[in-house]
Amino acid sequence: MKCKRCRKAAAAIELPSHHSAFCPECFFVFFKRQVREGIRKHRLLSPGDRVLVCVSGGKDSLVLWDVLMEMGYETEGLYIDLGIEGYSERSREKVEAYARERGKRPVVVELAKEGIPIPEAARCIRMQECSICGTVKRYFFNRVAAEGGFDVVATGHNLDDECARLLGNLLHWQRDHLARQHPYLPESGAGLVRKVKPLWRVSELETAAYGFLKGIDYVTEECPMSVHATSLVYKEALSLIEESMPGSRIVFYQGFLDEGNPLRRAAESGAADGGEADGGTEGGEAPHPCAACGAPTYAETCTYCRLKELVRKRREGRSKEAAG
Numbered sequence: 001m002k003c004k005r006c007r008k009a010a011a012a013i014e015l016p017s018h019h020s021a022f023c024p025e026c027f028f029v030f031f032k033r034q035v036r037e038g039i040r041k042h043r044l045l046s047p048g049d050r051v052l053v054c055v056s057g058g059k060d061s062l063v064l065w066d067v068l069m070e071m072g073y074e075t076e077g078l079y080i081d082l083g084i085e086g087y088s089e090r091s092r093e094k095v096e097a098y099a100r101e102r103g104k105r106p107v108v109v110e111l112a113k114e115g116i117p118i119p120e121a122a123r124c125i126r127m128q129e130c131s132i133c134g135t136v137k138r139y140f141f142n143r144v145a146a147e148g149g150f151d152v153v154a155t156g157h158n159l160d161d162e163c164a165r166l167l168g169n170l171l172h173w174q175r176d177h178l179a180r181q182h183p184y185l186p187e188s189g190a191g192l193v194r195k196v197k198p199l200w201r202v203s204e205l206e207t208a209a210y211g212f213l214k215g216i217d218y219v220t221e222e223c224p225m226s227v228h229a230t231s232l233v234y235k236e237a238l239s240l241i242e243e244s245m246p247g248s249r250i251v252f253y254q255g256f257l258d259e260g261n262p263l264r265r266a267a268e269s270g271a272a273d274g275g276e277a278d279g280g281t282e283g284g285e286a287p288h289p290c291a292a293c294g295a296p297t298y299a300e301t302c303t304y305c306r307l308k309e310l311v312r313k314r315r316e317g318r319s320k321e322a323a324g
């Protein structure tokens with residue numbers, strides 16, 4: 001099959017949802033156009049922004065960093081070492097190698113050094129790894145960005161991720177989660193940095209193809225904790241729908257973001273204050289600094305500090321038991 005854009009080279013990727021097929025060069029043009037459109041549509045980034053890109057070593061986040069650099073944004077990478085044996089080391093190597101080749105050094109946060117490595121913390125307080133991980137990552141994304149004077153934090157969530165999240169939120173009618181689901185979450189004067197998802201228009205397949213055709217070396221294994229993630233079930237369901245009705249995902253998510261969508265309007269009125277501050281939004285009140293670490297929160301101390309304190313106490317209790 002020939003590329004439908006240049007009509008000369010052989011197509012390397014077929015995209016039924018766009019009724020198209022592209023050779024590598026034309027696919028790069030198409031992909032960047034999609035990302036640029038996603039940025040423009042919701043004014044995610046401005047030309048002078050300093051962007052902190054959260055990189056996990058996987059395809060989405062490294063592709064995001066790559067595209068933003070090529071588009072001329074001033075970027076730095078942030079890698080959070082979750083303390084997952086083997087997987088964390090291998091992911092970190094990929095991030096550091098990618099950065100080194102481009103004359104960069106990522107900011108690295110080691111959760112083991114912070115006293116909260118995910119698997120051990122989860123065992124201590126008998127919680128799901130992914131729930132702890134989400135809270136801790138969000139905390140450090142904001143903290144590193146605020147301390148480093150970044151204008152914005154960018155994450156590599158793609159269309160498949162966002163659709164799976166939307167389906168999950170709708171199935172359970174999670175109104176507060178729906179209120180905070182958007183590729184653009186605004187900053188607040190209280191120390192909350194703007195958060196954006198510039199890949200929201202491109203699918204997982206497109207991101208993987210971009211990474212592969214560009215020769216980006218990313219970690220292909222999934223996080224070992226992801227096996228029980230419900231998002232995988234939603235992704236599978238959406239893949240079935242997409243297969244028989246190409247283009248369903250983008251219609252589903254764009255429709256949700258549409259300003260005319262009554263669900264969106266209701267969600268926005270709930271999220272009017274402070275985007276994604278710790279502990280959600282409460283009665284229009286603005287977040288204030290956490291008494292322990294200064295991060296924006298609605299409670300006396302932020303969720304991260306409370307989590308860390310709980311892990312510390314349980315760890316102490318366990319070692320006392322073991323000693324006695």
Ligand code: SF4
Nearest residue numbers: 129130133223225226
């Ligand atoms: S699968 Fe869970 S533990 Fe692993 S990176 Fe994702 S949220 Fe964190």
Ligand SMILES: [Zn+2]
Nearest residue numbers: 003006023026
């Ligand atoms: Zn072409």
Ligand SMILES: [Zn+2]
Nearest residue numbers: 290293302305
């Ligand atoms: Zn705190």
